[in-house]
Amino acid sequence: MSLLATLPAVVGADLTVPVGDGVLPYANLDYAASAPCLAAVQEAVTRALPTYSSVHRGAGYASQVTTRAYEEARGTVREFLGGPQAVVFVRNTTDAFNLLARAVPNGTGVVVFDSEHHATQLPWRHAVRLTPPATPAAAVAAAREALEACPVGPRLLVVTAASNVTGELWPVRELADLAHACGARIAVDAAQYVAHRPLDATGLDYVAFSGHKLYAPFGTGVLAGRADWLRAAAPYLRGGGATRSVALDGRVEWTADAEQRHEAGTPNVLGAVALAAACRELSADWDAVVAAETRLLERLRSGLAQVPGLRELSLWGPDHPRLGILAFTVEGHSARDVAQHLADRHGIGVRDGKFCAHPLLAHLLGGSGGCDEDGTAVRASLGLGTVDEHVDRLVAGLRELVG
Numbered sequence: 001m002s003l004l005a006t007l008p009a010v011v012g013a014d015l016t017v018p019v020g021d022g023v024l025p026y027a028n029l030d031y032a033a034s035a036p037c038l039a040a041v042q043e044a045v046t047r048a049l050p051t052y053s054s055v056h057r058g059a060g061y062a063s064q065v066t067t068r069a070y071e072e073a074r075g076t077v078r079e080f081l082g083g084p085q086a087v088v089f090v091r092n093t094t095d096a097f098n099l100l101a102r103a104v105p106n107g108t109g110v111v112v113f114d115s116e117h118h119a120t121q122l123p124w125r126h127a128v129r130l131t132p133p134a135t136p137a138a139a140v141a142a143a144r145e146a147l148e149a150c151p152v153g154p155r156l157l158v159v160t161a162a163s164n165v166t167g168e169l170w171p172v173r174e175l176a177d178l179a180h181a182c183g184a185r186i187a188v189d190a191a192q193y194v195a196h197r198p199l200d201a202t203g204l205d206y207v208a209f210s211g212h213k214l215y216a217p218f219g220t221g222v223l224a225g226r227a228d229w230l231r232a233a234a235p236y237l238r239g240g241g242a243t244r245s246v247a248l249d250g251r252v253e254w255t256a257d258a259e260q261r262h263e264a265g266t267p268n269v270l271g272a273v274a275l276a277a278a279c280r281e282l283s284a285d286w287d288a289v290v291a292a293e294t295r296l297l298e299r300l301r302s303g304l305a306q307v308p309g310l311r312e313l314s315l316w317g318p319d320h321p322r323l324g325i326l327a328f329t330v331e332g333h334s335a336r337d338v339a340q341h342l343a344d345r346h347g348i349g350v351r352d353g354k355f356c357a358h359p360l361l362a363h364l365l366g367g368s369g370g371c372d373e374d375g376t377a378v379r380a381s382l383g384l385g386t387v388d389e390h391v392d393r394l395v396a397g398l399r400e401l402v403g
């Protein structure tokens with residue numbers, strides 16, 4: 001059965017790929033890396049193209065229309081997130097966290113778990129690193145201890161809403177309450193979460209995500225959240241658009257607008273238009289999106305449970321709630337061989353490796369994460385174009401491999 005009729009359509013759902021001497025419909029199970037473009041996103045970009053022009057300060061009609069489209073896109077993203085003060089358009093989640101890392105006040109105590117994606121883990125100059133917690137309650141306890149131990153002053157807890165490796169949901173609300181009780185702020189990596197569940201960012205100080213994982217692959221991401229640190233920080237990009245004035249003697253007055261201050265240069269208007277279209281389309285019926293994914297994930301997990309030697313990876317056990325993202329190892333086969341077998345013989349796209357989360361993989365697989373170790377896994381991830389047949393083909397392909 002397919003629920004596609006009730007779900008937003010993706011571009012490329014009918015893609016076929018070469019397999020041996022023939023072709024097969026592509027079974028894309030790699031949504032967590034990048035999701036295909038939504039048809040509604042493609043339409044929005046196509047509609048915007050005839051009036052495409054540079055934004056801001058252009059008196060011409062096309063520039064006016066494009067400026068409006070860009071700022072409307074910002075408004076749509078703001079609404080999508082429940083109304084944060086600032087919505088800064090950036091390139092992707094990595095860019096968003098690098099911007100935030102430069103915007104935090106000097107001396108901010110940053111606390112981050114080792115289980116995070118590198119984009120969330122690495123931008124900080126100094127951070128207290130916490131080992132992957134054994135339970136969600138242990139995550140809250142470890143964060144409390146670390147935040148309380150930080151020197152007096154600004155503090156920031158950085159955490160993912162959902163793991164890009166195991167798909168497990170993190171106790172973001174509890175962590176936000178805790179951070180606030182400790183006088184700290186929380187920054188949430190929603191790169192995976194936003195394509196699968198509605199995110200009300202109310203009560204979250206900062207949220208970051210990427211368009212290309214949200215069915216809007218046009219090179220835009222978002223850092224949204226409180227305006228004060230963003231207004232006070234040095235501009236992330238120094239250049240036109242972020243200035244109020246530049247004097248002949250070189251003195252620069254930067255704009256105090258939290259968004260424009262960090263968006264110097266000509267912005268990626270089409271990326272913003274695309275992202276906003278995806279936000280609108282997904283928000284139209286989240287229940288359908290969640291129900292379809294839940295059903296497919298159950299099908300996938302019960303299928304994988306029938307594959308001898310397959311081990312599903314998780315921090316918090318098989319019953320912890322998760323998104324349609326699942327990493328596994330297959331005894332006796334390298335992750336690379338498994339992924340290659342699935343691609344070459346079955347036309348299936350999965351991801352293999354360490355998913356830019358080396359410490360987490362080392363923790364889950366019992367290594368140190370060093371460069372000379374294999375320590376890799378296979379990841380299958382579901383999305384709006386996934387149908388039962390893709391899931392069944394994956395399970396059959398794995399069963400064939402293990403004999």
Ligand code: PMP
Binds near residue numbers: 032094120192210212
């Ligand atoms: N955080 C998570 C949880 C991710 O899955 C990813 C992408 N794999 C990132 C951050 C980084 O996203 P981007 O590559 O778009 O910057």
